[in-house]
Amino acid sequence: MATVYIEASMSLDGFIAGPPNSGFEHLFAWCRNGDVPTSTANSTRVAYRTSAASAAHVRELNDITGTLVVGRRLFDTTNGWDxxxxxxVPTFVVTHTAPEDWKAEGTPFTFVTDGLAAAVELARWAAGDKAAGVGPGSVAWQALDAGLVDQVRIDLVPVLLGGGTLMFDRLGAAPVHLGDPRVVTGTAVTHLVYDVTGGRHA
Amino acid sequence: MATVYIEASMSLDGFIAGPPNSGFEHLFAWCRNGDVPTSTANSTRVAYRTSAASAAHVRELNDITGTLVVGRRLFDTTNGWDxxxxxxVPTFVVTHTAPEDWKAEGTPFTFVTDGLAAAVELARWAAGDKAAGVGPGSVAWQALDAGLVDQVRIDLVPVLLGGGTLMFDRLGAAPVHLGDPRVVTGTAVTHLVYDVTGGRHA
Known part of the structure; x- marks a missing residue:
């Protein structure tokens, strides 16, 4: 069955956003500080120009990803990425109520109203031989806390933000044990890929 | 002048102790999970048996360290490491009042009553061509926050503890910028050595 991963750019002190909602210029500096372009399906919103090492890492993630699970707030904030x-890839949006005004035809979004676990299960099924990504944001640690995550991918950024939104806040399932990471050294980022090896739910 | 470093075993979610004061069996598993012994000046209290990579990393730290700065609470908790x-190495203990009942003769401890910055300055001076280590514990982030630290050495442990004592709690000087780390891959630990490149104090 498809692997479920979560992924984030995180400061060394554990934040995925600084106080309040600042710090992104530091957290995502590695996405724009190199010579190697990596295009995305929506290059108006996201396009990379990174070190060669980071480019290979980003391409790998794009290649393995079959589906995504995202939260409703992010969907709304980005206007469904236009x-x-x-x-x-097909994207499952966790929400209490599907929006009435969203034209779903021709877009890759499916609204799931019966909870995160159901959305992850759908994404896992739909991913086939590929992986399902969950997040970013609170759905990522919720999935981890619920024992639904197989792999944790951290883009560790060499900055201390001192406050903001923690990647792993309020983790009730702790301790969660991970394997030793695969390490890819970029520029202003160290990519760490951990397999979840055990937790209260394992 | 001597480099000042801080060093800690830290979980991926940023904790140097779990809730409440648990988790040390996870944080320090790497110190005892290998075949290569590294003795210390007080092997009754601390002796390593690690992977070869970690052993080299520990030896390097022992080799470069000329002096230490520690907090009074740790000094008391350990009974001055007997x-x-x-x-x-010569160790400077930051305290409000030097203990009256401590026999200092023949031990490497000096009590400093005029603050952390003064203790770090003394340690830096006394370290000569070597480095001064500050910590563990709250004196480490206090020194970092005061702009007194040149190098941050993190033994990143692949576990999520979910709560406890944060390594970088209450960092007023943020954002603090670090360089890309030197990475040494151990077993159940990833050693990361960062130079501090900038902060509010830099």
């Missing part, structure tokens, strides 16, 4: 998620 | 700090 119809095209940068990863260009 | 007179011998595991690193076997």
């Amino acid at each position: 119809g095209t998620h940068p990863m260009g | 007179g011998t700090h595991p690193m076997g």
Whole structure:
């Protein structure tokens, strides 16, 4: 069955956003500080120009990803990525109520109203031989906390933000054990890929 | 002048102790999970048996360290390491009042009552061509916050503890910028050595 991963750019002190909602210029500096372009399905919103090492890492993630699960708030904030998620794959939006005014035809979004676990299960099924990504944001740690995640991919950024939104806040399932990471050294980022090896739910 | 470093075993979610004061069996598993012994100046208290990679990393730290700065609480908790700090170097204890009942003769401890910055300055001076280590514990982030630290050495442990004592809690000087780390891959640990490149104090 498809692997489920979560992924984030995180400061060394554990934040995926600084106080309040600042710090993105530091967290995502690695996405724009190199010579190697990597296009996405929505290059108006997201396009990379990174070190060669980071480019290979980003391409790998794009290649393995079959589906995504995202939260409703992010969907709304991005206006559904104007119809095209940068990863260009079927995307399951966790929500209490599907929006009435969203034209779903021709877009890759499916609204799931019976909870995160159901959305992850759908995404896992739909991903086939590929992987399902969950997040970013609170759905990522919720999935981790619920024991639904197989792989944790951290783009560790060499900055201390001192406050903001923690990647792993309020993790009730702790301790969660991970394997030793695969390490890819970029520029202003260290990519770490961990398999979840055990937790209260394992 | 001597480099000042801080160092800690830290979970991927940023904790140097779990809730409440648990988790050390996870955070320090890497110190005892290998075949290569590294003795210390107080092997009754601390002796390593690690992977070869971690052993080299520990030896390097022992080799470069000329002096230490520690907090009074740790000094008391360990009863002054029974007179011998595991690193076997002159150690400056930051305290409001020097203890009256401590026999300082023949032990490497000096009590500094005029603040952390003064203790770090003394340690830096006394370290000569070597480095001064600050910590563990709250003196480490206090020194970082005060702009006194040149290098951050993190032994990143593949576990999520979900709560406890944060390594970088309450960092007022953020954002603090670091360089890309030197990476040493151990077993159940990834050693990351960062130079501080900039902060509010830089």
